[in-house]
Amino acid sequence: MSEPSLEAGPLNRALLVVLDAAMSLASESPLFSSPLRLQQAGLLLALLGFDDERASLGGSLYARSGLAVGEPGSPPAPSVADRERAEMTRSCRAEFVARGLCVFAEEVGVGGLGLAVSRLCRSGAEGPVVGCALVLPAPRAIGTQGAPSVAAQLFHESAGRVLLAIPAQRYADAMLLAASHGVPLLPLGRSGGRELVVRASDAGSGFHEVIRVSLAELASPVPSLSHPAEQ
Numbered sequence: 001m002s003e004p005s006l007e008a009g010p011l012n013r014a015l016l017v018v019l020d021a022a023m024s025l026a027s028e029s030p031l032f033s034s035p036l037r038l039q040q041a042g043l044l045l046a047l048l049g050f051d052d053e054r055a056s057l058g059g060s061l062y063a064r065s066g067l068a069v070g071e072p073g074s075p076p077a078p079s080v081a082d083r084e085r086a087e088m089t090r091s092c093r094a095e096f097v098a099r100g101l102c103v104f105a106e107e108v109g110v111g112g113l114g115l116a117v118s119r120l121c122r123s124g125a126e127g128p129v130v131g132c133a134l135v136l137p138a139p140r141a142i143g144t145q146g147a148p149s150v151a152a153q154l155f156h157e158s159a160g161r162v163l164l165a166i167p168a169q170r171y172a173d174a175m176l177l178a179a180s181h182g183v184p185l186l187p188l189g190r191s192g193g194r195e196l197v198v199r200a201s202d203a204g205s206g207f208h209e210v211i212r213v214s215l216a217e218l219a220s221p222v223p224s225l226s227h228p229a230e231q
Contacts, residue, residue: 011114011150011198011211014067018155019118020221021065022111036104037129038120041192043103044171045132046185047113048096048178049089049161052082055152061111062155078159086160092181093162101166101174108161114154114198114211116163121196123219131196131215134189138201150200150210165191 057063078086096102108116123129136154139147148156164185166174178185196218198211 012213015114015118015211016221017065018062018111018115021061022115036106038191039129041130043165043191044168045188046164047161047188048164048185050085052158055156055158057152057156060155060157088183089160092183101170103165106163108163110157112155112157118218121218130191131193132189132191133197136200
């Protein structure tokens with residue numbers, strides 16, 4: 001039994017499995033029950049922080065949901081440099097919020113970027129939501145280590161990353177602020193529509209779609225999809 005080929009088609013199934021797992025844990029930890037929702041179209045979505053392209057899926061919610069066969073059981077402990085970069089990101093995030101440069105700043109942690117985005121597009125007591133379209137950057141190989149998979153890009157849980165929703169007219173100010181802190185700000189996409197759509201690099205000059213999930217599907221992920229690696 002091996003890990004499914006996630007570049008071969010949309011990752012809808014994996015995303016819904018991880019979302020369903022997070023929902024089942026929401027009563028146990030506030031980490032899984034963020035009240036933030038994406039309710040405004042036309043916002044620019046960007047990732048603030050140092051994205052670790054060598055990050056493992058070991059110990060992640062993705063792995064614990066039965067989706068990452070063969071990964072180590074737990075992630076490596078963060079290094080001193082990792083902790084320093086995470087502190088730089090926290091300081092920069094605080095100034096983003098204080099200066100009103102973002103509508104929200106959602107920490108990317110358990111479940112990775114995939115879970116953070118899908119939770120933002122889930123309807124709830126806060127009112128109606130909108131979808132979004134994202135483009136993952138082309139992954140880079142690090143030394144002899146190959147480039148990370150789309151699954152790793154979406155679901156790794158390295159610390160010190162924040163998903164920002166920025167009004168389009170403030171994006172230049174946002175870039176300047178991030179640069180002044182020495183923290184990367186990676187544009188991902190824009191809010192709007194009635195679906196969550198994610199595209200990834202095809203290792204050439206184009207992109208291919210890996211996720212297309214309706215807001216209705218995100219509102220009610222199917223619990224029966226709990227062990228897709230066995231299919």
